[in-house]
Amino acid sequence: MKTRNKTPELLSAGAGYGKQYWADAAAQLKNVKILVFAALFIALRVLVKIPFFNVQVLPGLKFTLDCYVNAVGAMVCGPVVSFLSGAISDTLGCMLFPMAGQAYFPPFMLVEMLSSLIFALFLWKRKITVGRVLLTKFTVNVVCNLIVNPLILKWQYYALGSEGTVAALINGVRIGKNLILFPFEAAFIVLFISALFPLLHRVGVVPKDQARPEFKVRHWLMIAIVTLASFALVLFYWLYLKDFISEHNFKLF
Numbered sequence: 001m002k003t004r005n006k007t008p009e010l011l012s013a014g015a016g017y018g019k020q021y022w023a024d025a026a027a028q029l030k031n032v033k034i035l036v037f038a039a040l041f042i043a044l045r046v047l048v049k050i051p052f053f054n055v056q057v058l059p060g061l062k063f064t065l066d067c068y069v070n071a072v073g074a075m076v077c078g079p080v081v082s083f084l085s086g087a088i089s090d091t092l093g094c095m096l097f098p099m100a101g102q103a104y105f106p107p108f109m110l111v112e113m114l115s116s117l118i119f120a121l122f123l124w125k126r127k128i129t130v131g132r133v134l135l136t137k138f139t140v141n142v143v144c145n146l147i148v149n150p151l152i153l154k155w156q157y158y159a160l161g162s163e164g165t166v167a168a169l170i171n172g173v174r175i176g177k178n179l180i181l182f183p184f185e186a187a188f189i190v191l192f193i194s195a196l197f198p199l200l201h202r203v204g205v206v207p208k209d210q211a212r213p214e215f216k217v218r219h220w221l222m223i224a225i226v227t228l229a230s231f232a233l234v235l236f237y238w239l240y241l242k243d244f245i246s247e248h249n250f251k252l253f
Contacts, residue, residue: 010207011125025078025124037205038081041073042089049093067115067140071189072196074119075128076205082120086113105156108149115144125207130190130219134226137186141178150174175237179230183223190215 015021028034048065074082090109098104122136190213197212 007204008125008207010127010209013127017121022080025080025120028078028081033203033205034077034081037203038073038077038085041069041077042085042092044069045073045085045089046093046096049097051097066112067137067185068189068192070112070116071119071123071133071136072193074116075123075193076200077120078124079117079120082116082124083113086116105152105159107152107155110152111144111149114148115140118143125210127211128190128193128213130186130213130215130222133190133193133213134183134186134222137182137189141182145178146174176234179234180227183227183230187215187223 011021045066048069070082070086073085077085087109090112091106094104094108118140119136122132122139126132194213194215197206200206201208
């Protein structure tokens with residue numbers, strides 16, 4: 001039992017994702033402390049699916065708290081537990097708080113599972129830095145929100161026989177939201193992790209030598225530069241690519 005619940009150790013800077021990495025990740029399924037923690041964060045992820053915590057600003061533009069809870073849970077639980085937790089939290093959330101007028105389409109759980117996996121691959125037993133969190137959130141937004149989510153939406157339309165419903169695969173609102181907001185979301189993830197770090201150390205679910213992330217002037221400058229670059233990309237899309245993509249865009253039928 002002691003080996004199953006031992007405090008995790010920080011991976012070296014150059015550590016990869018070999019056989020031992022995945023063996024350690026799978027071993028978290030036998031760690032009672034981690035499983036309790038996973039259950040707590042599944043409950044939190046279901047809780048933030050309540051409509052009160054989801055603000056729909058524009059079609060395709062919605063602010064949620066899920067990514068902050070997801071990031072901390074994945075950082076603690078590792079890729080295997082987090083991947084499975086994503087399936088459970090998405091299923092429970094959709095059952096308890098279904099979206100008005102929309103039937104539950106199970107493949108959408110892949111988006112939540114994949115986002116949990118990416119957060120874990122970047123953050124579990126790794127040195128938490130502002131740059132690493134920025135890269136993590138950018139990867140989640142591009143892979144899950146800009147690629148996988150629209151493809152599953154296409155699958156849903158096809159499966160439900162919604163021939164009359166057509167949506168663009170490349171959507172300007174979706175691009176703007178995911179590129180412009182990710183630096184701010186990453187900053188809040190760092191602040192959220194930093195606030196919880198003393199508690200996580202105390203209960204022994206993160207490596208003892210894993211340092212608490214802190215913001216310095218250069219980090220705020222980094223976020224400002226990334227934000228400006230994101231604005232520039234979105235502006236380039238609207239000024240130069242929007243019309244071309246509208247004519248040649250793949251459609252979701």
